[in-house]
């Protein structure tokens with residue numbers, strides 16, 4: 001008898017628990033959808049020459065990628081525009097001094113990072129050539 005009532009109690013608990021789990025999982029499903037919506041990529045990468053680029057929006061074959069000015073504006077200006085953290089500042093003699101190191105060293109340091117300069121200036125999707133273009137753009141700005 002006593003065992004039975006414990007059983008009843010347990011199954012009542014289980015039913016309650018299951019209800020709570022179901023409510024929680026419905027909640028989780030909507031949260032999940034919201035999260036997917038929130039974290040979905042704002043753009044997608046396609047490789048020149050494959051079909052994923054989707055016709056007209058595809059970069060022309062042989063394109064050299066983003067221009068140095070574009071890469072600079074998108075990924076480097078945040079630090080190099082103001083000279084924050086000791087970054088050589090755009091449009092100043094900072095870049096005359098740096099360019100004395102030679103492009104090979106500058107490029108290697110930009111790719112690998114140096115001190116407060118993060119690897120690839122945080123542009124993980126930038127090719128070596130695009131990084132180089134951005135550096136040339138900054139060196140060209142030197143006065």
Ligand code: HEC
Pocket residue numbers: 071072075076077078079080084085086087088098101105106107109110114115116117118120121122123126131134135
């Ligand atoms: C988070 C800030 C930040 C961003 C973003 C950033 N840099 Fe830098 N960068 C720095 C700092 C700080 C230095 C100075 C490092 C030092 O010499 O101590 C630096 C130095 C450099 C140097 C000189 C390296 C040397 O050997 O003297 C190059 C080249 C460079 N950055 C390129 C880039 C390029 C290209 C981008 C964008 C793709 C970029 N940086 C984005 C902070 C940044």
